[in-house]
Amino acid sequence: MLRTNLGLRIPKGMRDLLPEEISVQEGLEERILELFKQWSYQKVLTPTLEYSACVQPDVEQEDSLYKFFDREGHILTLRPELTIPIARLVSTRMRGGEFPLRLCYGADVYRNSNVRHREFRQVGVELVGSDQELADAEVIALAVEAMAGLGLKNYQFNLGHMGIFAGLMLETGIEKELQAKLEEVLARKDMVGVESCVRQSGLPERVQELLLRLPHFRGGEEILDEVLGWSEQPAIQHAVESLRKIYQYLEDFGVQANVSLDLGILRGFSYYTGAVFEGYVPGIGFPVVEGGRYDDLYADFGVPQPATGFAIHLGNLLEQFPIPVVEGADILVYGSDAKEIIRRCRELRAQGKRVEMSLGVLGDEKAKSMALQKSIKEILRV
Template identity: 80%
Template sequence: MLRTNLGQRIPDGMRDLLPEELVVQERLEEEILALFRQWSYQKVLTPTLEYTACVQPDIEQDDSLYKFFDREGRILALRPELTMSIARLVSTRMRGGDFPLRLCYGADVYRNTAVRHREFRQVGVELVGSDQELADAEVIALAVEAIAGLGLKNYQFNLGHMGIFSGLMLEAGVDEGLQSKLEEALARKDMVGVERWVSQSRLPTRVQELLLRLPHFHGGEEILDEVLDWSERPAIQEAVERLRKIYRYLNYFGVQENVSLDLGILRGFSYYTGAVFEGYVPGMGFPVVEGGRYDTLYSDFGVSLPATGFAIHLGTLLEQFPLSSTESADILVYGSDAEQVIRQCQALRAKGKRVEMVLGRIESDVAQKMAFQKHIPEILCV
C-alpha cells in the first residue's frame, strides 16, 4: 500500500535518531548513569503510560499531557517527567524501603507543548526521605559533576529557593491569581510579563521594587545578607539560611565555583517547595538541567516524605557533541556455500567477534570494496 504524505512523516516534536546520533546519546547516558551508580544511586524504570491522576494529581485538565483512554474508559497519559511516577513507585512497592532512597533513571518523557521537542530523553536522580540541606547539596553537586564529566566547558548552574518568593507573596498579601501569573512569568524568564503584572497590581511600592529586582538578584553568598534586610518574616529568613548552608556545602564538594545564587529562579512544576536549580551550557538559551526540592508531593500519594532531585535533558545535549561513526563489524564473511558461511559466522560470534555476513555470492573484489566502504578491517572467504 502506498503511504500517504502523513504516513511518511512523524508527529510534531518527535524525532528519529540515526545510528550515529544514537551512538552519542547512548554513550552519554551510560557515562552519566555510571556516575550515578558511583554515588550509590540505583536505577529504576516506570511505565511510559500512567493514569493522569498520577502524573498530574492536582491538574486533571493539563493540556501539556498526551492523553488516551483505555478500554475501561480511564484516562491515561504519557509521562511528562519521572518525578511523579517515581513518587508513585516509592509510595507503593518501595514504601517499606530503607530511607533515604537514592534512585536514578534514563527514560523518554513526553510533553504536548508548542516547542521544538515534545519527546525528551532524560537522565536524573531522586533522593527520597531526607529533608537535610546536605541532601540538596549532594544532588546539585552530582548534577554539576555529571555535566562536567561529559567534557562540556563554561557551563553554569544557578541556585535559588522557592521560599523567598512565596514569603514575599505572603508578606504582601498577594492573591492567588496574581501570584500564579507572577510565578509563571518568572519561571519563563519573561521580564516583560513580570513588569506588566507588577505595574498593574496594587502592591506596596517596596514590594513592587523587590519583585522587579528579584530576577536580577544574582551572585555569591553576599546577596543573601541583603535579602535578610528585606523582611523579618520567618519563612524568608529560613529560606535564606537554608540556601546559605547548601551553598557552603557545595564548596566542600568542590563545585561552588560553577554555581551562582539566583533568587529569580522558579521551577515550572507546582510541586517545588525549597531549593531549586538550573544548569546551562553555552549556545543553548534554556536549561539542560532542572531540579529542586519537593517536600509535599508525596502526600498526594498517601505518605509524607521529603525529597529532592534533578533531570538532565539528554536529547538537547546531543547538539553539543560531534556525531560518532557507528561501530563497524570486525570481520566480513562471504562464500559460495551458505551453510559454511553461516557456521563460520556463528563460530566467530561465539568468540566475541562482531560479524557481518554477506547475503549471497560475491567475488573477492566486491567483498573488498564492501569492507572498505563499511570500514570493516578483516575479510574471510569460506
C-alpha cells in the first residue's frame, strides 16, 4: 500500500540520523564515557519506558511527557531524563550498594515540548551518597573536562544555587502560586515575564529589586560578599558559603577560569535543592550541559541519599563538529562465482577485515567505480 504524505514524514521534534551523523555522535559519546570511566563512573542503563508514577511527580509540566497505556491499564511514560530513573534503579536493585555511587549513562530522552528536538541523546553522571561541596565540585569539573575533551572552544559554565531564591521567598512569605510563577519565568530567563511578575507581586521594594537583579547578577567570588548583605536568612547564608567552597574547589581542579557565578540560574525540574549549573557553547542559545544537586529525590524512593549530577545534551552538539565522509569497508570482493566470493569474504572477515560482498556479477571498471563511491579502500576480484 502506498504511504500517505504523513507516512513519509517523522513526528515533530524527532530526527533521522545518517551514517555520517551517527559516526560523529557515537564518537563523541565514546570519548565522553571514556572520560567518565577515568573518573571511576560506571555505566548503567534504564528502560526507555517508565511508569508515570516514577517520573511524573518531579516534572514541572505534565504535558511535556509522552504517555501511553499498557495492556493492564497502567500509564507509561517515555523517560524525559535519566536522573529519576537512576534514582529508582539505585533505590531498588542497587539498594545495598557501597555509597557514594558514581554512575554514568548514554541514552535517548523524550520531551513533548516546544523545543527544536523532542528526542535527543544525553550522556551524564550521577554521584549519589555525598552531601559534600567537594562532590558538587567534582561533577562540575568533570563536565568542564568533558567539553574540553571534545575540543570545543570558548565554552562557558555558569554556577548558581537554588537556596538564594528559596531564601528570598522564605523571607517574604510569598504565596506558593506566585513563587512558582516567578521560578518559572526566572528558569526560562524570560526577562519580560520576570519584570511583569515582580512588579505585580506586591513584594517589598527591596525584594523586588533583588529579584530583578538575579538574572543579571554574575561574576566571580566577589559577588558572594554582596549577597551576604542581602539577608540574614539561613538559607541564603548557607547557599553563599556552599557556593564559595565549591568555587574554591574548582580552582584546585584547574577549571575555575571556565566557570562564572550566576545567581539567576534555576533548573526546570522540581527536585533540585542546592548548587545548579549550566554549560554553553558559542552558536547555541540554550544550555548544552545542565546539572545540580538534588538531595531530596531519593527520599521519595524510600532510600534517602544526597546526590548531584549533570547531563550533556549530545544531540544538540552535533552541529558543532564537521560531518566527515563515512569510512567504507576495507575491501570489496567481486567476481562471477558466488560460491568463491562467499568463501573469500569469510576468510577476510575471519582476519578482522571489514568486507563488502558483491551481490551480482561486476566488471573491473564497475567495481572500481563502486569502491570509489563507497569509500572502499581496496578491491579484490576472485
